[in-house]
Amino acid sequence: MEDLHVHHGDDLPDNLAWKMFREGDDQAMNVILQRYFRPLLHYGSKFSADRSLVEDTIQDLFLGFLEKRQDLGSPANLKNYLFKCLRNNLIRQVKEKARLKPIEEDDALFTEPTNIQDIIMGLENSHEMSQRISSLFLSLTKRQKEVMFLRYYENRSNDEIAEIMDINKQSVSNLLAQCLTVLRENWVHILFLLLPSQIK
Amino acid sequence: MNKYYNFKAVDFIDDPGFRDWVYGRSQDAAVDWQQLGEAEPSLVHEMEAARLFLKSVAGEQPDVSEDYIKIFGDRIIRKHNQETSRETKLSTIRWYKNPVRLLYMAATVFLAFGLGWYLLLSANRNASEQSGMLAWLRADDKLVNKSNGSSHAEIITLQDGSKITLQPNSSVTYPEVFDGTERNVQLEGEAFFEVKRNPKQPFLVHFNNLTVKVLGTSFNIRSFPNEQSVKVTVKTGKVAVLPDKAGFGVRLLTKAPRAVTLTANQEILYKKGGDRFERAVAINSQIVNSAISEADFEFARTPLSDVLEKLEKAYGIPIIYDEDQVRDCSLTASLSDEPLLEKLKMICKTMDASYETVDGRIVMNVKSCRAAVQ
Known part of the structure; x- marks a missing residue:
């Protein structure tokens, strides 16, 4: 009877975790983050070497999800969906940052070879x-x-x-x-x- | 293994098994790459070039702990809650474009400081009050105090007809008559409450800086001073668990859990001083819907979704599942006279499914309708 206590098991499939999140379960978001925060941070770090910028963008992404959680769809593949969303937001953020500080050098990986x-x-x-x-x-x-x-x-x-x-x-x-x-x-x-x- | 003998670096890069080996992802790889390199020296160059290239593709992996991610997630939720409460107060006009609003805001800030100061004082006062005075006590209340020093439970009937089953080493304090807007009871230890319904006069149980608020229902509270956590289990009806009203100032200035509502067969476990309630499904869940009896749990080729729906109705515990997963599943089984969680276990045994309890709800994961091959 050990399994009775609240636990947010690793077995919970993506689609159910996402469904619970949409239906108002904050803990389900933590399950999703435990699973995909590292890959998101890794992928995101390719667009900007500024780790706090990447983390802030991930945070804003999930804040956006929380705001319109009832209107969210059910993606066929959660990881791909998160990657796509992060990518869009991050490219916008990186452009914005470049506009504000045009001289600053960014040694991100997904950049054009300069010379x-x-x-x-x-x-x-x-x-x-x-x-x-x-x-x-x-x-x-x-x-x-x-x-x-x-x-x-x-x-x-x-x-x-x-x-x-x-x-x-x-x-x-x-x-x-x-x-x-x-x-x-x-x-x-x-x-x-x-x-x-x-x-x- | 022969097919690898003609492999070039590009072919190795394209081989998923090779990539898993380079990225340290699979322990039981089908091919022993180390050995392949040793056995066929002509491949070593190609394999090494492929390995180094794949390492460049991956780049450095960020190093973050589970705790870090947990804190990250909690911060997002906190931020979201702050934003939603702020949005309801602020209008869309930009404050700096509106001089009247600016003045108004300055006044608000000034007031906020005053209020903060007041709350700090009252928080300190509350902290000192906790040991002695009862926050809900009114000047003309005559108090009754009952302690159970015996080794068996004692039943107390209150003036309004509500019953308290007081466990050993526990005590309750309450006014002789409930003539206010609320019915207040202070508890130390463990007791089971059966509250007479009265929507005009809510029933409040105070314990360990928390309050349980109900209109009429039955529930159990366990809150001993020498134990690390407190527990509230609901047998019938609905109860709200909230930080004590007296702790209002404390609640704003320190971290305190947000109020939660529990329904039948749910319970919360609260670690003293913690900032959250953990909701769970009670171990001894009982059928709470009088329209459904144990005899109704005989199934023959019943669609699984109907079975889960019946369980949800009978026990009042939400069951979450993916409609697509169970669409073609049916169940033939006798689940009568078993506790809820045993019923679920039996369902899981007949097919490739599992369940877990998350936040006082049950999450079913049905992988396949047919039983897993043992």
Whole structure:
């Protein structure tokens, strides 16, 4: 009879947690946060290196949900829905911040490579494999980086990525193909330096 | 494993199993990547390049604890509650565009400081009052005090016909006659109350800086000074549990739980000094709907949604489930003469389902109508 006390178990499926949240259960929001706060913060940190900005945006997102909780729909996939909402709000926030402080440098990951020359120099000068590979990754455009993150780190399908980034499915396929081309073309320059002992 | 021998870095990146290994996600991977690298040295370059690239894709993972997220969530809820209460007071006119409003606001701020000061004083006064005086006491009340020093429960009948079953080592204090706008009783220890209904004169039980307010119902309170928490269990009807009225100033200035309403078969557990009530389903839940009896819990090919609806009606406990999940489920079982939670367990046994109690409600998760293969 242990299971009688209030507990907000990990077993509660997303759709039920979301339904309870919509119906006024504040604790259900905490269940959702325990599950998705880390992924949201991680994804969000790619748009801005300012962690407090990302956290504030997540907070405002959920405050918005609380305000119109009765009008919220039931998304097919909660995580994708949260990603999409955070992405929209965060891009707006980052733009706003850039407008207010145009000089401030932002070392977010999903940003355009500023100087392609630097990247090439980095590739040629570095004998460290990890540095070479990270400069290769940095040479991708911000959209390519984002697609890589969603596809490979978050294991989202092309359809899901299209939904989150609000682009069509063909664009996702194109972005992925572009990335793989960049990788294939540059592997050769990188790989000949690798020593077998470097595998862990 | 052969298919990997021709893999290039790009192929490894595209392999979900490889990615899980790199990101440390699965413990029981189908392929032993470490071993593959050792067995086939020509792959080592490709695997290492793929691994490093995937690490770049992921970037640094933010490090946050469960407690941090909990605090984060509670802060959002608090903020939301503050905002909704403020919105009802403020009009849409921007304060700085309206000189009259500015003046009005200055006066409000001034008053707020005064009120704050007053509340601070009264909070201190309340703190000192708690030990001795009863906040609800009126000047002309003649008090009766009953203590139960025996080893068995004692039944007390009040002037209005309400009954108190007082447990050992417990005491109640109340006026000889209830002639005010409220019926007030002070409790220390544990007692079961059966209150005569009177909407004109609410019945209030005060204990441990909390108040239970009812019109007519039956419920149990357990509140011993030497115990860490207090518990209120509702048998029939509806009760409200709120921070004590006397603690108004204290409530504004310190953290105190928000009032909750309990219905039959629900209970709250409150940790003394805490800022929230935890609502739960009572262990010994009884049927509270006289139109439904135990004999009604015989089912033959009954749609599961009907069964859950009947349980909800019978016990007065909300049952939450996904209509889509149970659409095609039906139940053939005899659930009579079992407590509520046993009934639920039996339902879960006949199909691939589980339940949990969350905030005084039951959440059913039906994965499949058919029983899980043992």
